[in-house]
Amino acid sequence: xxxxxxxxxxxxxxxxxxxxxxxxxxxxxxxxxxxxxxxxxxxxxxxxxxxxxxxxxxxxxxxxxxxxxxxxxxxxxxxxxxxxxxxxxxxxxxxxxxxxxxxxxxxxxxxxxxxxxxxxxxxxxxxxxxxxxxxxxxxxxxxxxxxxxxxxxxxxxxxxxxxxxxxxxxxxxxxxxxxxxxxxxxxxxxxxxxxxxxxxxxxxxxxxxxxxxxxxxxxxxxxxxxxxxxxxxxxxxxxxxxxxxxxxxxxxxxxxxxxxxxxxxxxxxxxxxxxxxxxxxxxxxxxxxxxxxxxxxxxxxxxxxxxxxxxxxxxxxxxxxxxxxxxxxxxxxxxxxxxxxxxxxxxxxxxxxxxxxxxxxxxxxxxxxxxxxxxxxxxxxxxxxxxxxxxxxxxxxxxxxxxxxxxxxxxxxxxxxxxxxxxxxxxxx
Numbered sequence: 001x002x003x004x005x006x007x008x009x010x011x012x013x014x015x016x017x018x019x020x021x022x023x024x025x026x027x028x029x030x031x032x033x034x035x036x037x038x039x040x041x042x043x044x045x046x047x048x049x050x051x052x053x054x055x056x057x058x059x060x061x062x063x064x065x066x067x068x069x070x071x072x073x074x075x076x077x078x079x080x081x082x083x084x085x086x087x088x089x090x091x092x093x094x095x096x097x098x099x100x101x102x103x104x105x106x107x108x109x110x111x112x113x114x115x116x117x118x119x120x121x122x123x124x125x126x127x128x129x130x131x132x133x134x135x136x137x138x139x140x141x142x143x144x145x146x147x148x149x150x151x152x153x154x155x156x157x158x159x160x161x162x163x164x165x166x167x168x169x170x171x172x173x174x175x176x177x178x179x180x181x182x183x184x185x186x187x188x189x190x191x192x193x194x195x196x197x198x199x200x201x202x203x204x205x206x207x208x209x210x211x212x213x214x215x216x217x218x219x220x221x222x223x224x225x226x227x228x229x230x231x232x233x234x235x236x237x238x239x240x241x242x243x244x245x246x247x248x249x250x251x252x253x254x255x256x257x258x259x260x261x262x263x264x265x266x267x268x269x270x271x272x273x274x275x276x277x278x279x280x281x282x283x284x285x286x287x288x289x290x291x292x293x294x295x296x297x298x299x300x301x302x303x304x305x306x307x308x309x310x311x312x313x314x315x316x317x318x319x320x321x322x323x324x325x326x327x328x329x330x331x332x333x334x335x336x337x338x339x340x341x342x343x344x345x346x347x348x349x350x351x352x353x354x355x356x357x358x359x360x361x362x363x364x365x366x367x368x369x370x371x372x373x374x375x376x377x378x379x380x381x382x383x384x385x386x387x388x389x390x391x392x393x394x395x396x397x398x399x400x401x402x403x404x405x406x407x408x409x410x411x412x413x414x415x416x417x418x419x420x421x422x423x424x425x426x427x428x429x
Contacts, residue, residue, distance in 0.1 A: 031090030042079030084142025091150025268374030294330030300406030
């Protein structure tokens with residue numbers, strides 16, 4: 001067993017450290033953290049607008065007026081519908097901070113460049129077109145372009161500053177004026193590069209860079225991720241990292257958040273439009289079915305301790321960890337048992353969540369349970385509430401089935417650890 005851990009550390013630790021220290025991945029991850037409270041707030045306003053209680057709509061219309069819900073839906077439109085735009089600003093801002101550049105200026109410049117790459121005409125259904133900016137790529141469809149824009153804008157400005165391509169002002173000039181003049185040449189160079197990109201896109205007769213990247217990169221990545229093989233690899237990698245003492249969720253999020261979040265938002269858009277939910281795997285799938293108690297579905301682990309545990313150490317630990325675990329915070333049980341580098345827990349901790357992920361995928365695939373609708377909910381939302389909000393009663397029942405299964409998987413291994421602790425306690429008394 002020691003050999004297995006040695007090999008895991010040899011190959012996975014360098015990879016995980018590279019991900020966790022990567023400036024670009026961290027900037028992208030932090031950018032999506034900016035989106036999260038906006039999306040959650042938007043979903044709450046949508047819930048207020050369409051609360052699923054008979055007679056609620058007419059009652060609110062009588063109380064607040066016929067068009068009362070338009071304002072709620074408007075908030076939803078600008079939070080969900082502008083996710084790509086917000087991401088471009090956030091990526092540029094976070095990467096600029098990491099490089100110690102003028103973060104506000106780069107954020108604004110990223111906004112301008114993102115909008116500039118959009119098509120400036122809108123085709124009408126009856127034929128012809130009008131001048132304007134299409135909203136199509138301001139949301140989930142524009143996420144990959146927004147990341148590209150934020151990274152490229154920051155690098156162009158960094159290049160200009162590194163090579164001193166800016167107007168140097170005397171020290172007596174106020175700082176605000178100096179910053180403005182320093183930005184003139186970097187801003188000009190950045191806009192020139194994006195003009196060249198748009199001209200190049202036009203030469204090849206493409207509608208926009210957004211449509212190219214969405215068709216050639218984002219859509220294929222989404223389709224690959226929305227499959228059992230990719231799902232199993234994501235979960236396996238996360239659990240192996242945890243076993244080695246690395247926060248697997250943070251590493252996975254830094255890489256997969258753009259894809260998983262875009263899938264969830266497209267699901268939610270389809271759900272709001274009354275259409276069929278297109279994807280199974282998304283950030284909602286992961287948070288609802290694979291984080292029951294936190295990474296490793298540790299709520300099942302705690303229940304297993306309550307069922308077979310006899311040692312004072314494990315029972316006391318589980319009682320202490322349960323309140324936080326109900327809100328998907330599981331560090332007490334991970335470090336208290338401990339899970340990390342524990343050979344007895346290797347099989348259930350790593351392969352139990354992989355089994356639950358594939359089992360849930362299959363159940364949704366054959367239509368017994370609907371796909372998660374993509375509603376952005378806080379990751380601390382307790383079990384059953386999260387399942388109900390994203391997939392109705394069937395979603396909550398699916399969580400219950402998964403909880404039973406993961407508890408059964410943990411049971412024999414918990415019994416082994418508990419026997420060891422109990423035996424040690426008996427010898428001490």
